[in-house]
Amino acid sequence: MPKVARKEKILEKASGLFRNKGYHGTTIRDISEASGILSGSLYAHIRSKEDLLFEITDRGAEHFLQSVRPIIEGEGDAITKLRKAMVAHVQVITDHLEAATVFFHEWKSLTDERRHMIQTKRDEYEGLWAQLLVEGMNEGCFRKVDEKFARLLILSAMNGLYQWYQPDGEQTPIEVAERYASILLAGLAHREGSAL
Amino acid sequence: MPKVARKEKILEKASGLFRNKGYHGTTIRDISEASGILSGSLYAHIRSKEDLLFEITDRGAEHFLQSVRPIIEGEGDAITKLRKAMVAHVQVITDHLEAATVFFHEWKSLTDERRHMIQTKRDEYEGLWAQLLVEGMNEGCFRKVDEKFARLLILSAMNGLYQWYQPDGEQTPIEVAERYASILLAGLAHREGSAL
DNA sequence: CCTACCGATCGGTAGG
DNA sequence: CCTACCGATCGGTAGG
Numbered sequence: 001m002p003k004v005a006r007k008e009k010i011l012e013k014a015s016g017l018f019r020n021k022g023y024h025g026t027t028i029r030d031i032s033e034a035s036g037i038l039s040g041s042l043y044a045h046i047r048s049k050e051d052l053l054f055e056i057t058d059r060g061a062e063h064f065l066q067s068v069r070p071i072i073e074g075e076g077d078a079i080t081k082l083r084k085a086m087v088a089h090v091q092v093i094t095d096h097l098e099a100a101t102v103f104f105h106e107w108k109s110l111t112d113e114r115r116h117m118i119q120t121k122r123d124e125y126e127g128l129w130a131q132l133l134v135e136g137m138n139e140g141c142f143r144k145v146d147e148k149f150a151r152l153l154i155l156s157a158m159n160g161l162y163q164w165y166q167p168d169g170e171q172t173p174i175e176v177a178e179r180y181a182s183i184l185l186a187g188l189a190h191r192e193g194s195a196l
Numbered sequence: 197m198p199k200v201a202r203k204e205k206i207l208e209k210a211s212g213l214f215r216n217k218g219y220h221g222t223t224i225r226d227i228s229e230a231s232g233i234l235s236g237s238l239y240a241h242i243r244s245k246e247d248l249l250f251e252i253t254d255r256g257a258e259h260f261l262q263s264v265r266p267i268i269e270g271e272g273d274a275i276t277k278l279r280k281a282m283v284a285h286v287q288v289i290t291d292h293l294e295a296a297t298v299f300f301h302e303w304k305s306l307t308d309e310r311r312h313m314i315q316t317k318r319d320e321y322e323g324l325w326a327q328l329l330v331e332g333m334n335e336g337c338f339r340k341v342d343e344k345f346a347r348l349l350i351l352s353a354m355n356g357l358y359q360w361y362q363p364d365g366e367q368t369p370i371e372v373a374e375r376y377a378s379i380l381l382a383g384l385a386h387r388e389g390s391a392l
Numbered sequence: 393c394c395t396a397c398c399g400a401t402c403g404g405t406a407g408g
Numbered sequence: 409c410c411t412a413c414c415g416a417t418c419g420g421t422a423g424g
Contacts, residue, residue, distance in 0.1 A: 024220035025305060028419055040421075041393045049419065079385060105301070109221060142384050149375055150384060156356020157349050164348055179345055187383025188338050188346060189275060224403055236405075237409045245403065 007045050010035045014052045015098035023053050023102075023109045053106060054114045060103030061121040063092045065128075072128045078136030083181045085132060086158065090177035093162050101162050129155065154184060203241050206231045210248045211294035219249050219298075219305045249302060250310045256299030257317040259288045261324075268324045274332030279377045281328060282354065286373035289358050297358050325351065350380060 013034035017026040028049055032039040046052055067088040071081055093100045107118045129151045136142035142150075158180060165176070209230035213222040224245055228235040242248055263284040267277055289296045303314045325347045332338035338346075354376060361372070 020304075022218055022220055022305070024218055027417080029417090038394060039419085040395075040397090043420065044393060108216075109218070141386060143382075143386055145379060145384070146375065150379060152356060152360055153353050153376060153379055156359075157353040159356065160348060160352020163352075179342065180349060183341060183346060183349055183383075184379070185383050185385040186339075187379075187381050188341070189381040190337060190339055223401080225401090234410060235403085236411075236413090239404065240409060 003045075006035075006037075010037075010042065010045055011052065011056060012098075015056050015102055018053065018056065018106050019098045019101040023049075023106045050111065050114070053102070054110060054118075056099055056102050057107045057110065057118050058121075060096065060099040061118060061125070063096055063099065064089065064103075064125055065121065067092050068125070069128055072132045077141060078132060078139050079141050079185065081132055082136065082185070083178070085129070086154070086181045086184075087174055087177040089155075089158055090161060090180070091173045093158070094165055094167065094173040094176070097162060097165070097167065104159055104162065126151065126155070157184065199241075202231075202233075206233075206238065206241055207248065207252060208294075211252050211298055214249065214252065214302055215294045215297040219245075219302045246307065246310070249298070250306060250314075252295055252298050253303045253306065253314050254317075256292065256295040257314060257321070259292055259295065260285065260299075260321055261317060263288050264321070264324055268328045273337060274328060274335050275337050275381065277328055278332065278381070279374070281325070282350070282377045282380075283370055283373040285351075285354055286357060286376070287369045289354070290361055290363065290369040290372070293358060293361070293363065300355055300358065322347065322351070353380065 010031065014026070014031050017030050017034060021030070028042060029039045031049075031052070032042045035042070037045075068085050071084045071088055074081070076084075103118075107115065107122075110118060130147055133142065133147045133150055137144050137147070158177075161176065171179075206227065210222070210227050213226050213230060217226070224238060225235045227245075227248070228238045231238070233241075264281050267280045267284055270277070272280075299314075303311065303318075306314060326343055329338065329343045329346055333340050333343070354373075357372065367375075
Protein backbone atom coordinates (compact mmCIF):
# COMPACT_ATOMS: atom_id res chain seq x y z
CA MET A 1 0.00 0.00 0.00
CA PRO A 2 1.40 3.42 -0.92
CA LYS A 3 2.38 5.67 1.92
CA VAL A 4 -0.39 8.23 1.48
CA ALA A 5 -3.08 5.56 1.35
CA ARG A 6 -1.69 4.04 4.53
CA LYS A 7 -1.86 7.37 6.28
CA GLU A 8 -5.45 7.83 5.11
CA LYS A 9 -6.33 4.40 6.44
CA ILE A 10 -4.85 5.29 9.82
CA LEU A 11 -6.83 8.55 9.89
CA GLU A 12 -10.00 6.74 8.94
CA LYS A 13 -9.60 4.04 11.59
CA ALA A 14 -8.66 6.61 14.21
CA SER A 15 -11.77 8.66 13.37
CA GLY A 16 -14.00 5.66 13.94
CA LEU A 17 -12.31 4.80 17.23
CA PHE A 18 -12.35 8.38 18.51
CA ARG A 19 -16.04 8.57 17.65
CA ASN A 20 -16.93 5.37 19.48
CA LYS A 21 -14.54 5.36 22.41
CA GLY A 22 -13.43 8.97 22.64
CA TYR A 23 -9.91 10.31 22.21
CA HIS A 24 -8.72 9.40 25.69
CA GLY A 25 -10.55 6.09 25.56
CA THR A 26 -8.70 5.08 22.40
CA THR A 27 -5.15 3.78 22.67
CA ILE A 28 -2.35 3.86 20.14
CA ARG A 29 -2.56 0.09 20.18
CA ASP A 30 -6.28 0.23 19.28
CA ILE A 31 -5.42 2.33 16.27
CA SER A 32 -2.50 0.16 15.24
CA GLU A 33 -4.59 -3.01 15.46
CA ALA A 34 -7.40 -1.48 13.41
CA SER A 35 -4.88 -0.31 10.83
CA GLY A 36 -3.01 -3.60 10.67
CA ILE A 37 0.29 -2.06 11.71
CA LEU A 38 2.21 -2.68 14.93
CA SER A 39 2.04 0.16 17.38
CA GLY A 40 5.71 1.10 17.09
CA SER A 41 5.41 1.27 13.32
CA LEU A 42 2.57 3.75 13.52
CA TYR A 43 5.14 6.43 14.28
CA ALA A 44 6.58 6.11 10.78
CA HIS A 45 3.34 7.80 9.69
CA ILE A 46 2.37 10.05 12.58
CA ARG A 47 4.28 12.11 15.08
CA SER A 48 1.88 11.73 17.97
CA LYS A 49 -1.60 10.62 18.94
CA GLU A 50 -2.61 14.23 19.23
CA ASP A 51 -1.51 14.89 15.66
CA LEU A 52 -4.16 12.44 14.56
CA LEU A 53 -6.82 14.20 16.60
CA PHE A 54 -5.84 17.56 15.21
CA GLU A 55 -5.81 16.41 11.62
CA ILE A 56 -9.22 14.77 11.91
CA THR A 57 -10.72 17.76 13.71
CA ASP A 58 -9.25 20.27 11.30
CA ARG A 59 -10.53 18.38 8.29
CA GLY A 60 -13.95 18.32 9.88
CA ALA A 61 -13.86 22.08 10.33
CA GLU A 62 -12.81 22.58 6.73
CA HIS A 63 -15.59 20.37 5.40
CA PHE A 64 -18.18 22.56 7.10
CA LEU A 65 -16.58 25.84 6.09
CA GLN A 66 -16.04 24.90 2.47
CA SER A 67 -19.53 23.51 2.02
CA VAL A 68 -21.48 26.28 3.66
CA ARG A 69 -19.45 29.43 3.05
CA PRO A 70 -20.15 29.71 -0.71
CA ILE A 71 -23.87 29.35 -0.06
CA ILE A 72 -24.12 31.99 2.64
CA GLU A 73 -21.82 34.43 0.87
CA GLY A 74 -23.58 33.80 -2.46
CA GLU A 75 -26.69 35.34 -3.99
CA GLY A 76 -30.29 34.64 -3.09
CA ASP A 77 -32.92 35.43 -0.49
CA ALA A 78 -32.28 34.39 3.09
CA ILE A 79 -34.90 31.65 3.24
CA THR A 80 -33.52 29.92 0.16
CA LYS A 81 -29.99 30.28 1.47
CA LEU A 82 -30.99 28.95 4.88
CA ARG A 83 -32.48 25.86 3.28
CA LYS A 84 -29.41 25.32 1.14
CA ALA A 85 -27.02 25.92 4.01
CA MET A 86 -28.93 23.44 6.16
CA VAL A 87 -28.80 20.82 3.43
CA ALA A 88 -25.06 21.40 3.05
CA HIS A 89 -24.45 21.20 6.80
CA VAL A 90 -26.48 18.02 7.15
CA GLN A 91 -24.65 16.47 4.24
CA VAL A 92 -21.28 17.17 5.80
CA ILE A 93 -22.49 15.33 8.90
CA THR A 94 -23.88 12.36 7.00
CA ASP A 95 -20.96 12.12 4.56
CA HIS A 96 -18.32 12.40 7.29
CA LEU A 97 -20.07 10.99 10.33
CA GLU A 98 -16.88 10.06 12.19
CA ALA A 99 -14.97 13.27 11.49
CA ALA A 100 -18.04 15.37 12.30
CA THR A 101 -18.50 13.62 15.64
CA VAL A 102 -14.85 14.11 16.52
CA PHE A 103 -15.13 17.74 15.48
CA PHE A 104 -18.13 18.25 17.77
CA HIS A 105 -16.95 16.22 20.73
CA GLU A 106 -13.25 15.61 20.96
CA TRP A 107 -11.66 18.91 19.92
CA LYS A 108 -11.58 19.97 23.57
CA SER A 109 -8.91 17.34 24.21
CA LEU A 110 -6.45 19.22 21.99
CA THR A 111 -3.71 21.10 23.80
CA ASP A 112 -3.77 24.87 23.90
CA GLU A 113 -2.35 26.06 20.58
CA ARG A 114 -4.22 23.64 18.41
CA ARG A 115 -7.41 23.97 20.35
CA HIS A 116 -7.28 27.69 19.66
CA MET A 117 -6.78 27.07 15.95
CA ILE A 118 -9.93 24.95 15.90
CA GLN A 119 -11.78 27.46 18.05
CA THR A 120 -11.01 30.14 15.46
CA LYS A 121 -12.55 28.03 12.71
CA ARG A 122 -15.57 27.28 14.87
CA ASP A 123 -16.06 31.00 15.47
CA GLU A 124 -15.72 31.68 11.76
CA TYR A 125 -18.32 29.06 10.99
CA GLU A 126 -20.78 30.37 13.55
CA GLY A 127 -20.19 33.83 12.13
CA LEU A 128 -21.43 32.69 8.73
CA TRP A 129 -24.70 31.54 10.22
CA ALA A 130 -25.02 34.73 12.24
CA GLN A 131 -24.59 36.73 9.04
CA LEU A 132 -27.33 34.75 7.31
CA LEU A 133 -29.78 35.15 10.17
CA VAL A 134 -29.23 38.88 10.48
CA GLU A 135 -29.65 39.20 6.73
CA GLY A 136 -32.93 37.32 6.85
CA MET A 137 -34.28 39.43 9.69
CA ASN A 138 -33.31 42.65 7.90
CA GLU A 139 -34.91 41.43 4.68
CA GLY A 140 -38.03 40.78 6.70
CA CYS A 141 -38.37 37.14 5.82
CA PHE A 142 -37.40 35.95 9.31
CA ARG A 143 -39.13 37.00 12.47
CA LYS A 144 -37.03 39.29 14.59
CA VAL A 145 -35.81 36.97 17.28
CA ASP A 146 -32.53 36.99 19.14
CA GLU A 147 -29.95 36.11 16.48
CA LYS A 148 -27.56 34.23 18.73
CA PHE A 149 -30.43 32.32 20.15
CA ALA A 150 -31.84 31.25 16.81
CA ARG A 151 -28.40 30.35 15.51
CA LEU A 152 -27.59 28.09 18.42
CA LEU A 153 -31.00 26.48 18.20
CA ILE A 154 -30.55 25.69 14.52
CA LEU A 155 -27.00 24.42 14.85
CA SER A 156 -27.81 22.38 17.95
CA ALA A 157 -30.78 20.78 16.27
CA MET A 158 -28.77 19.82 13.21
CA ASN A 159 -25.77 18.67 15.16
CA GLY A 160 -27.91 16.31 17.17
CA LEU A 161 -28.15 14.36 13.96
CA TYR A 162 -24.79 12.73 14.34
CA GLN A 163 -26.12 10.90 17.38
CA TRP A 164 -29.05 9.25 15.74
CA TYR A 165 -28.53 9.30 11.99
CA GLN A 166 -28.08 5.87 10.48
CA PRO A 167 -26.52 5.82 7.02
CA ASP A 168 -28.58 2.75 6.10
CA GLY A 169 -31.89 4.34 7.18
CA GLU A 170 -34.67 5.20 4.79
CA GLN A 171 -34.09 8.94 4.71
CA THR A 172 -31.54 10.60 2.48
CA PRO A 173 -29.51 13.47 3.94
CA ILE A 174 -31.41 15.90 1.73
CA GLU A 175 -34.77 14.70 3.03
CA VAL A 176 -33.53 15.02 6.59
CA ALA A 177 -32.33 18.57 5.99
CA GLU A 178 -35.54 19.57 4.23
CA ARG A 179 -37.65 18.30 7.10
CA TYR A 180 -35.53 20.15 9.63
CA ALA A 181 -35.81 23.32 7.57
CA SER A 182 -39.55 22.90 7.26
CA ILE A 183 -40.14 22.60 10.99
CA LEU A 184 -37.67 25.34 11.89
CA LEU A 185 -39.10 27.78 9.37
CA ALA A 186 -42.80 27.03 9.61
CA GLY A 187 -42.99 25.75 13.16
CA LEU A 188 -44.61 22.76 14.68
CA ALA A 189 -47.96 24.27 15.57
CA HIS A 190 -50.94 24.69 13.31
CA ARG A 191 -51.63 28.33 12.50
CA GLU A 192 -55.17 27.98 13.77
CA GLY A 193 -53.82 26.51 17.02
CA SER A 194 -54.06 28.27 20.35
CA ALA A 195 -52.44 31.64 20.87
CA LEU A 196 -48.70 31.53 20.34
CA MET B 197 -17.03 16.16 57.36
CA PRO B 198 -19.70 13.48 57.68
CA LYS B 199 -19.36 10.48 55.42
CA VAL B 200 -22.37 11.21 53.23
CA ALA B 201 -21.28 14.82 52.64
CA ARG B 202 -17.83 13.57 51.67
CA LYS B 203 -19.35 11.18 49.16
CA GLU B 204 -21.46 13.99 47.71
CA LYS B 205 -18.39 16.17 47.38
CA ILE B 206 -16.57 13.42 45.51
CA LEU B 207 -19.55 12.98 43.18
CA GLU B 208 -19.74 16.71 42.59
CA LYS B 209 -16.03 17.07 41.83
CA ALA B 210 -16.09 14.00 39.59
CA SER B 211 -19.07 15.41 37.66
CA GLY B 212 -17.18 18.59 36.90
CA LEU B 213 -14.05 16.73 35.84
CA PHE B 214 -15.95 14.26 33.67
CA ARG B 215 -17.73 17.17 32.03
CA ASN B 216 -14.54 19.06 31.25
CA LYS B 217 -12.07 16.29 30.55
CA GLY B 218 -14.27 13.31 29.82
CA TYR B 219 -14.44 10.08 31.79
CA HIS B 220 -11.33 8.53 30.28
CA GLY B 221 -9.50 11.84 30.42
CA THR B 222 -10.08 12.10 34.15
CA THR B 223 -7.88 10.12 36.52
CA ILE B 224 -8.61 8.88 39.99
CA ARG B 225 -5.81 11.20 41.12
CA ASP B 226 -7.59 14.18 39.52
CA ILE B 227 -10.69 13.34 41.49
CA SER B 228 -8.81 12.78 44.72
CA GLU B 229 -6.96 16.10 44.39
CA ALA B 230 -10.17 17.99 43.69
CA SER B 231 -11.83 16.33 46.66
CA GLY B 232 -8.90 16.88 49.01
CA ILE B 233 -8.41 13.18 49.70
CA LEU B 234 -5.44 11.02 48.72
CA SER B 235 -6.16 8.67 45.87
CA GLY B 236 -5.91 5.52 47.95
CA SER B 237 -8.37 6.92 50.46
CA LEU B 238 -10.95 7.51 47.78
CA TYR B 239 -11.70 3.82 47.86
CA ALA B 240 -13.10 4.14 51.35
CA HIS B 241 -16.01 5.93 49.65
CA ILE B 242 -16.27 4.37 46.21
CA ARG B 243 -15.73 0.92 44.83
CA SER B 244 -14.44 1.93 41.42
CA LYS B 245 -14.10 4.83 39.02
CA GLU B 246 -16.92 3.39 36.97
CA ASP B 247 -19.20 3.40 40.00
CA LEU B 248 -18.85 7.18 40.05
CA LEU B 249 -19.72 7.43 36.38
CA PHE B 250 -22.76 5.24 36.82
CA GLU B 251 -24.06 7.10 39.85
CA ILE B 252 -23.70 10.48 38.14
CA THR B 253 -25.30 9.25 34.93
CA ASP B 254 -28.15 7.53 36.71
CA ARG B 255 -28.94 10.59 38.77
CA GLY B 256 -28.98 12.63 35.57
CA ALA B 257 -31.47 10.24 34.03
CA GLU B 258 -33.68 10.40 37.10
CA HIS B 259 -33.68 14.19 37.15
CA PHE B 260 -35.08 14.27 33.63
CA LEU B 261 -37.63 11.55 34.21
CA GLN B 262 -38.93 12.92 37.48
CA SER B 263 -39.23 16.47 36.19
CA VAL B 264 -40.89 15.75 32.87
CA ARG B 265 -42.98 12.65 33.48
CA PRO B 266 -45.65 14.30 35.68
CA ILE B 267 -46.11 17.04 33.09
CA ILE B 268 -46.54 14.78 30.09
CA GLU B 269 -48.71 12.28 31.92
CA GLY B 270 -50.78 15.08 33.50
CA GLU B 271 -53.76 17.05 32.23
CA GLY B 272 -53.78 19.82 29.65
CA ASP B 273 -53.61 20.43 25.92
CA ALA B 274 -50.51 19.33 24.06
CA ILE B 275 -49.17 22.80 23.34
CA THR B 276 -49.31 23.82 26.99
CA LYS B 277 -47.74 20.54 28.03
CA LEU B 278 -45.02 20.89 25.41
CA ARG B 279 -44.11 24.32 26.74
CA LYS B 280 -44.07 23.08 30.30
CA ALA B 281 -42.07 19.98 29.44
CA MET B 282 -39.53 22.09 27.59
CA VAL B 283 -39.18 24.43 30.54
CA ALA B 284 -38.70 21.45 32.84
CA HIS B 285 -36.13 19.84 30.56
CA VAL B 286 -34.17 23.05 30.18
CA GLN B 287 -34.21 23.58 33.92
CA VAL B 288 -32.77 20.15 34.56
CA ILE B 289 -29.92 21.05 32.21
CA THR B 290 -29.26 24.43 33.78
CA ASP B 291 -29.68 23.23 37.36
CA HIS B 292 -27.46 20.17 36.88
CA LEU B 293 -25.12 21.25 34.13
CA GLU B 294 -22.36 18.80 35.00
CA ALA B 295 -24.57 15.78 35.53
CA ALA B 296 -26.57 16.55 32.40
CA THR B 297 -23.42 16.77 30.30
CA VAL B 298 -22.15 13.48 31.66
CA PHE B 299 -25.57 11.94 31.03
CA PHE B 300 -25.48 13.10 27.40
CA HIS B 301 -21.84 12.38 26.64
CA GLU B 302 -20.16 9.91 28.88
CA TRP B 303 -22.73 7.19 29.46
CA LYS B 304 -21.30 5.28 26.50
CA SER B 305 -18.17 4.59 28.53
CA LEU B 306 -20.13 2.43 30.96
CA THR B 307 -19.62 -1.31 30.66
CA ASP B 308 -22.38 -3.49 29.27
CA GLU B 309 -24.82 -4.09 32.10
CA ARG B 310 -24.89 -0.56 33.40
CA ARG B 311 -24.94 0.96 29.96
CA HIS B 312 -28.07 -1.07 29.29
CA MET B 313 -29.67 0.20 32.48
CA ILE B 314 -29.09 3.77 31.36
CA GLN B 315 -30.22 2.97 27.83
CA THR B 316 -33.52 1.73 29.27
CA LYS B 317 -34.09 5.02 31.05
CA ARG B 318 -33.16 6.97 27.94
CA ASP B 319 -35.70 4.99 25.96
CA GLU B 320 -38.32 5.61 28.61
CA TYR B 321 -37.63 9.32 28.51
CA GLU B 322 -37.81 9.52 24.74
CA GLY B 323 -41.04 7.57 24.94
CA LEU B 324 -42.61 10.30 27.05
CA TRP B 325 -41.86 12.89 24.40
CA ALA B 326 -43.11 10.60 21.67
CA GLN B 327 -46.38 10.23 23.56
CA LEU B 328 -46.76 13.99 23.85
CA LEU B 329 -46.09 14.61 20.17
CA VAL B 330 -48.49 11.93 19.01
CA GLU B 331 -51.12 13.34 21.38
CA GLY B 332 -50.63 16.83 19.94
CA MET B 333 -50.92 15.63 16.37
CA ASN B 334 -54.07 13.69 17.15
CA GLU B 335 -55.59 16.67 18.93
CA GLY B 336 -54.82 18.68 15.80
CA CYS B 337 -52.73 21.33 17.52
CA PHE B 338 -49.49 20.09 15.96
CA ARG B 339 -48.90 19.71 12.26
CA LYS B 340 -48.72 16.10 11.20
CA VAL B 341 -45.01 15.61 10.78
CA ASP B 342 -42.93 12.52 11.39
CA GLU B 343 -43.10 12.03 15.17
CA LYS B 344 -39.63 10.56 15.59
CA PHE B 345 -38.22 13.33 13.51
CA ALA B 346 -39.85 16.13 15.46
CA ARG B 347 -38.92 14.52 18.75
CA LEU B 348 -35.24 14.24 17.90
CA LEU B 349 -35.22 17.78 16.58
CA ILE B 350 -36.71 19.15 19.79
CA LEU B 351 -34.49 17.12 22.10
CA SER B 352 -31.36 17.84 20.06
CA ALA B 353 -32.07 21.55 20.04
CA MET B 354 -32.59 21.65 23.80
CA ASN B 355 -29.65 19.42 24.58
CA GLY B 356 -27.33 21.69 22.62
CA LEU B 357 -27.89 24.08 25.48
CA TYR B 358 -25.42 22.41 27.79
CA GLN B 359 -22.65 23.41 25.40
CA TRP B 360 -23.30 27.12 25.40
CA TYR B 361 -25.42 27.96 28.42
CA GLN B 362 -23.66 30.12 30.96
CA PRO B 363 -25.20 30.19 34.41
CA ASP B 364 -24.10 33.78 34.89
CA GLY B 365 -25.63 34.96 31.59
CA GLU B 366 -28.55 37.32 31.36
CA GLN B 367 -31.19 34.77 30.49
CA THR B 368 -32.97 32.67 33.06
CA PRO B 369 -33.62 29.03 32.27
CA ILE B 370 -37.32 29.77 31.89
CA GLU B 371 -36.68 32.52 29.35
CA VAL B 372 -34.41 30.21 27.39
CA ALA B 373 -37.03 27.48 27.35
CA GLU B 374 -39.81 29.89 26.37
CA ARG B 375 -37.79 31.21 23.45
CA TYR B 376 -37.01 27.73 22.26
CA ALA B 377 -40.65 26.80 22.49
CA SER B 378 -41.68 29.91 20.63
CA ILE B 379 -39.40 29.24 17.66
CA LEU B 380 -40.14 25.55 17.55
CA LEU B 381 -43.89 26.06 17.72
CA ALA B 382 -44.33 29.16 15.56
CA GLY B 383 -41.32 28.84 13.29
CA LEU B 384 -38.66 31.25 12.25
CA ALA B 385 -40.25 32.56 9.07
CA HIS B 386 -42.84 35.30 8.78
CA ARG B 387 -46.22 34.02 7.67
CA GLU B 388 -46.24 36.40 4.75
CA GLY B 389 -42.80 35.12 3.72
CA SER B 390 -42.18 33.14 0.54
CA ALA B 391 -43.88 29.79 0.02
CA LEU B 392 -42.94 27.30 2.71
C1' DC C 393 7.72 -1.29 9.00
C1' DC C 394 9.32 -4.81 12.92
C1' DT C 395 11.68 -6.07 17.45
C1' DA C 396 12.45 -4.85 21.77
C1' DC C 397 11.97 -1.84 25.11
C1' DC C 398 11.37 2.42 28.41
C1' DG C 399 9.77 5.75 31.90
C1' DA C 400 5.45 7.44 33.39
C1' DT C 401 1.13 6.83 34.81
C1' DC C 402 -2.98 4.26 35.32
C1' DG C 403 -6.84 2.08 38.59
C1' DG C 404 -6.72 -0.16 42.56
C1' DT C 405 -5.15 -2.76 47.17
C1' DA C 406 -2.92 -4.22 51.80
C1' DG C 407 -2.16 -3.02 56.24
C1' DG C 408 -2.64 -0.09 59.58
C1' DC D 409 -8.31 8.15 55.84
C1' DC D 410 -2.87 7.66 55.19
C1' DT D 411 1.47 5.09 53.67
C1' DA D 412 3.38 2.37 50.59
C1' DC D 413 2.99 -0.16 46.85
C1' DC D 414 1.58 -3.28 42.67
C1' DG D 415 0.72 -5.19 38.05
C1' DA D 416 -0.95 -3.46 33.82
C1' DT D 417 -0.96 -0.40 30.37
C1' DC D 418 -0.01 3.95 28.45
C1' DG D 419 2.40 6.97 24.52
C1' DG D 420 6.47 6.85 22.48
C1' DT D 421 11.61 5.60 20.95
C1' DA D 422 16.14 3.22 19.38
C1' DG D 423 18.13 0.47 16.20
C1' DG D 424 17.80 -2.02 12.48
